Amino acid sequence: MTSRITRLAVASVATAVATLGVTVANPGPASAAMTICYNTSQAPSYASIANQAASIWNNATTNLTLSANCGSNLRIYQITGGGSYAVRTSLGNGRVYIDTRQAQQYSPLRIMTHEIGHILGLPDNYNGNCAILMSGGSAGTSCTNPYPSSAEANRVSNLFAGTRSATERATDGTGSQVFRDSWPAVPAAVG
Numbered sequence: 001m002t003s004r005i006t007r008l009a010v011a012s013v014a015t016a017v018a019t020l021g022v023t024v025a026n027p028g029p030a031s032a033a034m035t036i037c038y039n040t041s042q043a044p045s046y047a048s049i050a051n052q053a054a055s056i057w058n059n060a061t062t063n064l065t066l067s068a069n070c071g072s073n074l075r076i077y078q079i080t081g082g083g084s085y086a087v088r089t090s091l092g093n094g095r096v097y098i099d100t101r102q103a104q105q106y107s108p109l110r111i112m113t114h115e116i117g118h119i120l121g122l123p124d125n126y127n128g129n130c131a132i133l134m135s136g137g138s139a140g141t142s143c144t145n146p147y148p149s150s151a152e153a154n155r156v157s158n159l160f161a162g163t164r165s166a167t168e169r170a171t172d173g174t175g176s177q178v179f180r181d182s183w184p185a186v187p188a189a190v191g
């Protein structure tokens with residue numbers, strides 16, 4: 001009798017573990033918001049700017065949370081010359097490079113939120129409209145708007161909703177991509 005109870009108890013534990021294993025391995029489409037951990041250890045001059053940009057994106061969107069000091073989905077670097085750019089390895093993952101010279105011409109916060117926008121799935125949209133974050137440098141150096149438009153923010157929220165099919169994810173332009181030349185060099189003043 002004792003051994004039968006023991007066998008039942010062991011079987012119950014095994015079932016519970018198996019159930020937990022399935023739950024962890026296969027999160028459903030309605031899983032919790034994605035946490036995008038960003039790391040500014042290689043961009044000490046822009047850590048505060050990155051925190052501001054993260055707050056802007058967190059306030060404007062749903063289904064994702066940018067968070068500092070929890071990992072490295074997004075590594076942020078500061079470079080000198082060559083232009084600011086973003087390298088997206090997959091939706092919510094990649095690297096952002098902030099050109100310190102360019103950040104003296106254009107608003108560094110607008111550059112940061114724009115480049116993070118690429119990591120969050122947005123393409124460039126060079127229409128010169130300062131109200132559009134992804135218009136980047138096409139809006140000129142006087143444009144300091146760091147906020148995504150409602151359309152841009154909604155697009156990001158939808159991309160992270162977890163409701164897209166595998167086919168949609170593979171064909172909607174949110175995969176691996178490098179985004180350069182968002183911020184054209186400003187011609188030297190004449191005279």
Ligand SMILES: [Zn+2]
Pocket residue numbers: 114115118123124136179180181182
């Ligand atoms: Zn861009």
